[in-house]
Amino acid sequence: MTNPALQAIDIDSAALELRWAEATRKGVKPLTERFPELTINEAYAIQRANLQDRLSRGERLTGRKIGLTSLAMQQQLGVDEPDYGAITDAMEIANGAEFDPALLLQPRLEVEFAFEIGADVPISPNYDELVAAVSGVAVAIEIIDSRVVDWRIKLPDTVADNASMACVVWGEFVPATPELLAGLPDAVATLTRDGEVVSSGPGSAVLGHPLTSLHWLAGALGAQGDSFGAGDRVLAGAVAAATDFVPGASWAASADGLPSATLTSTASDHS
Template sequence: MDTTPTATSTDIEAAAAALARAEADVVGIAPLTFTCPGLTVDEAYRIQRVNINARVTSGERITGRKIGLTSSAMQQQLGVDQPDFGAVTDALEVADGSLLDPAQFIRPRLEPEFAVEIGHDLGPAPTEAEVRDAVSAVGLAFEVIDSRIADWKITLPDTVADNASLARVVWGSFRPATGELLASLPDAVITMYRDDSQVAQGPGAAVLGDPVASVHWLACALGSRGDTLRAGDRVLSGAVDAAVDFTPGSDWHAASPGFATVRLTSTVPDTDH
């Protein structure tokens, strides 16, 4: 007989509250899989939803989604074996070219990604062809990831509960999607630079073989949990290489031929206060 503990509604609410406090206090907590033994991925998505619903209730608006752990580099870096997803709200978006202080986060890392915009609503179980047809624009983006779990000691349920470790999103400029552009994405390479030194590089093929395939995975994963992609949603398709520590005092940019460069500057914390 299976004696694995099952998370109660009280456990779900407590875990969500602990993650929210950790983010607000900028202090990592113990893995949820330690404090709530037997936590499943399904239960972790319930925890994630509690905090996303709280954000929406407080006035934030869901603007898109992020797909995580799509590349073998990221799966190896974090010790997991399948993708996950989280929600992007307007409060988590940072304008292209902005200044961002790493001290706002616990242990932030930066990832370069292809991002897409959805042109029309999708159903809960679309085909990949239907997803491809729904993509109206493509661009580059930065994702700042951070774990509210101390020292990134996470399992898949830990990061799922933590909104897939999302911290901030920087959308670059998008260009209209064409069949030719979408077909070229697996071979398109993004290179990320810190102060003009290359720190990461990878092709779209690193993202489940094709960024569009990654978005298809997301559409089906959302559908299985009672949600869908909607017109206007923007989606981070996944990192093309392992994440890089988001250190202060640097200029960052990510480039790929045919796309507008996306930029971000990490400010040096004010030590006078």
């Protein structure tokens, strides 16, 4: 008799399960516990199925996020390589806006550097081609969330779950001058809660340089026959471990030379 745990996963059913978890704010058991043979390719297929569902409902793809680029985040979540997910317009929160954490399952906040792409990029560009296409740099707040109960994830779990993406607050993008880009490894990004620092780290925490992270993603997308387009925005990865997104607080992400990204977490009686 075939061991059910070793049966191939049904991509559409798994995607639907994660959509249900997001809609109901009830976490599901890790896919890797039920399907130990789940591959990264299958996990990305689940992610793409849910992205296609979003697009079919009228959402627009606006960018990408890179996850698990810092040693701190890899250790926090028990994985050992980056991943990526999609960002749509429905995931974007206006800078300075209010947001209720109770709308999500178990949200956390990260401070990150972000890039804006000013021109279409060829599939799998070399490093110089990619850097030449970067038009803007910003600091951003990413709200991550896991539709898997208790953040009990392995790499295929978070990949399937859109790299644990929930929402993003973009700071204002400034021109990507050679001097600004060269200084990113030493630039320190900081997240504060009610004026108190809760996480902080240099750009070098992101694979040594946030542009290295961006180039990694260009290659990963190229392997799927995809590439960056003009206007895309990309979260390069957290510079420090995530912090719980508690209600009733004011948050700000900052870095030298970049306008701040701010967010207020409202308290509510959602259940």
